[in-house]
Amino acid sequence: MPAPAPPSSLPLSDQMNGNGAAQPKAGTPEGVHATGQPDTPIEVITDLLQRAMTGNSVEEVKGAVQKALAVAGGLDPYLEKVSSKPSELINELITASMNAPWSDFHAQGKTIFKQKKECCAGSLEGQFLRSLVQLTHATSVLEVGMFTGTSTLAMAQALPDFGKVYALDIEPFLKEFTAPYFEKSGLQNRIEVVVGPANESIEKLAQRGVRFDIAFLDADKSGYLGYYKQLMDNDLIVPGGIVVVDNSLMKGRVYAPSEEDEMADAIREFNEYVSNDPRVEVVAIPLRDGINIVTRRPVKGDEIVTGVGSSNILQRFKLVSKVALITGAGQGIGRAFAHALGEAGAAVAVVDINKGKAEEVVAELRGKGIRSIAIQADVTQKKDCKRMVDETVAALGGLHIAVNNAGINRNASAEETSEEDWDATFSLNTKGVFMSCQAEGEVFLAQKYGKIINTASMATLLVPHPQKQIAYNSSKAAVVKITQTLACEWADRGVNVNCISPGIVETALIMESPTLKPLVSEWLSQIPKGRLASVADLQTAIVYLASDASNYMVGHNLVIEGGQSLW
Numbered sequence: 001m002p003a004p005a006p007p008s009s010l011p012l013s014d015q016m017n018g019n020g021a022a023q024p025k026a027g028t029p030e031g032v033h034a035t036g037q038p039d040t041p042i043e044v045i046t047d048l049l050q051r052a053m054t055g056n057s058v059e060e061v062k063g064a065v066q067k068a069l070a071v072a073g074g075l076d077p078y079l080e081k082v083s084s085k086p087s088e089l090i091n092e093l094i095t096a097s098m099n100a101p102w103s104d105f106h107a108q109g110k111t112i113f114k115q116k117k118e119c120c121a122g123s124l125e126g127q128f129l130r131s132l133v134q135l136t137h138a139t140s141v142l143e144v145g146m147f148t149g150t151s152t153l154a155m156a157q158a159l160p161d162f163g164k165v166y167a168l169d170i171e172p173f174l175k176e177f178t179a180p181y182f183e184k185s186g187l188q189n190r191i192e193v194v195v196g197p198a199n200e201s202i203e204k205l206a207q208r209g210v211r212f213d214i215a216f217l218d219a220d221k222s223g224y225l226g227y228y229k230q231l232m233d234n235d236l237i238v239p240g241g242i243v244v245v246d247n248s249l250m251k252g253r254v255y256a257p258s259e260e261d262e263m264a265d266a267i268r269e270f271n272e273y274v275s276n277d278p279r280v281e282v283v284a285i286p287l288r289d290g291i292n293i294v295t296r297r298p299v300k301g302d303e304i305v306t307g308v309g310s311s312n313i314l315q316r317f318k319l320v321s322k323v324a325l326i327t328g329a330g331q332g333i334g335r336a337f338a339h340a341l342g343e344a345g346a347a348v349a350v351v352d353i354n355k356g357k358a359e360e361v362v363a364e365l366r367g368k369g370i371r372s373i374a375i376q377a378d379v380t381q382k383k384d385c386k387r388m389v390d391e392t393v394a395a396l397g398g399l400h401i402a403v404n405n406a407g408i409n410r411n412a413s414a415e416e417t418s419e420e421d422w423d424a425t426f427s428l429n430t431k432g433v434f435m436s437c438q439a440e441g442e443v444f445l446a447q448k449y450g451k452i453i454n455t456a457s458m459a460t461l462l463v464p465h466p467q468k469q470i471a472y473n474s475s476k477a478a479v480v481k482i483t484q485t486l487a488c489e490w491a492d493r494g495v496n497v498n499c500i501s502p503g504i505v506e507t508a509l510i511m512e513s514p515t516l517k518p519l520v521s522e523w524l525s526q527i528p529k530g531r532l533a534s535v536a537d538l539q540t541a542i543v544y545l546a547s548d549a550s551n552y553m554v555g556h557n558l559v560i561e562g563g564q565s566l567w
């Protein structure tokens with residue numbers, strides 16, 4: 001790859017105008033904004049240095065250089081100051097990396113190469129990588145070149161529990177060095193250190209079927225192109241995944257070479273290759289020693305190729321700018337639904353007969369940045385059903401999703417079920433659901449858009465036993481018929497009505513009940529999955545039913561019961 005043209009051989013002062021001021025576009029030296037006004041710290045430094053070169057007195061030159069020094073020298077400390085700080089453990093690891101006797105380690109044969117403390121990316125870059133993991137919702141990260149693992153830890157912190165950073169390094173000693181820190185972090189299950197030449201380690205991981213949301217290239221610079229091709233040509237980066245390239249500026253030597261420089265040549269060749277790779281888009285960011293972010297270019301084709309409306313499959317589940325209302329959301333399943341819909345982007349009205357409980361859930365949601373309000377409502381009362389809808393629309397600006405989840409279960413055998421139990425159960429589980437649907441339907445039909453999800457039960461498919469609950473079973477069976485009937489009446493008017501039927505959910509109601517808790521072992525023997533449902537098991541289903549991903553689903557009873565209804 002040819003090196004860029006060397007800087008002009010004219011004396012610097014001859015390349016500028018007489019008074020040293022930045023010139024308009026045609027004569028603007030590189031680094032000065034087209035308006036002629038320096039616009040970024042680097043442009044300001046360039047401008048000041050140009051002034052210094054043409055200064056008429058020592059004071060003038062010194063003054064310009066001092067200002068340039070202040071802008072240049074203050075940049076990284078300021079970026080660190082206003083960025084989030086690393087954890088104490090990462091700080092400890094950075095200090096250990098800085099103070100370790102790397103030359104001695106090499107002399108003692110502990111390391112293959114003479115490692116340098118400067119290899120450690122540091123806290124700002126660690127925070128950048130951590131933010132990338134968060135932004136991309138990555139679950140699988142490749143780090144090519146781990147060194148002392150500060151970036152490894154920063155990225156692991158942002159992963160979910162089942163996520164993994166595969167940290168590659170050629171030095172077996174570095175695995176030993178990092179081990180106590182990874183252990184102390186409690187995140188060792190999210191980190192797999194693979195020792196060996198990176199190309200071989202990538203191959204081994206690929207053979208195991210491992211793929212990456214993020215690949216961070218930070219090992220030998222001459223190897224970058226090989227690693228990049230290995231990852232891209234073998235589809236080891238998942239759709240929507242990114243390649244992050246460290247040291248893409250190589251201390252400025254990629255564009256301002258001064259001498260023979262293999263590393264800068266390698267990075268320059270790499271940057272050229274990637275910026276001309278038709279498969280990808282790349283942005284070069286002058287953070288620290290330069291970080292490039294490489295993403296795949298969108299493809300052309302029909303909606304199956306491009307994704308419906310150019311959205312990827314996961315974007316189709318997003319609920320951003322939607323408003324959801326959930327009844328019985330003060331605890332248990334309803335609370336889990338509120339979090340699920342909020343995390344998917346919806347604003348949430350938490351409706352419960354108990355205002356205090358609704359407010360507690362709202363506090364949790366707001367802690368996560370989810371716009372939400374608490375509404376007290378008794379959905380056995382028609383006026384409350386109307387009011388909860390009106391209050392939601394007034395406070396949150398609309399209504400698009402309604403989950404009618406409030407319900408009760410009074411266990412009693414058929415012969416012992418009182419009229420009062422029967423009426424109370426039907427009043428809430430059946431009439432309450434219907435009246436809620438009616439109130440919500442008024443808004444939905446008018447705007448020709450809405451998603452209603454009613455909570456039914458596995459009891460609509462079988463008679464749960466040994467517990468006796470005739471009123472509950474019957475009331476929930478009616479919920480399915482209400483759902484199917486409304487679904488058919490409203491399907492061609494933009495409103496989808498479906499229901500969800502959980503199996504036996506492990507809630508405090510069961511686990512703290514002296515009559516129900518003893519039944520758990522018998523229930524477990526009836527469930528192919530071998531465990532009760534958790535409220536979290538239901539969360540993804542509610543997002544599917546609430547989103548446009550389920551637009552063609554009409555009057556469906558989505559059963560989530562670990563297989564219990566099949567046995």
Ligand SMILES: C[S@@+](CC[C@H](N)C(=O)[O-])C[C@H]1O[C@@H](n2cnc3c(N)ncnc32)[C@H](O)[C@@H]1O
Nearest residue numbers: 119120121145146147151169170197198219220
């Ligand atoms: C710049 S340091 C990595 C810094 C680290 N990513 C961080 O954020 O602190 C480069 C590391 O790459 C490792 N390395 C160099 N050549 C390698 C190769 N061929 N395969 C695997 N690792 C290599 C070195 O041992 C060194 O630890």
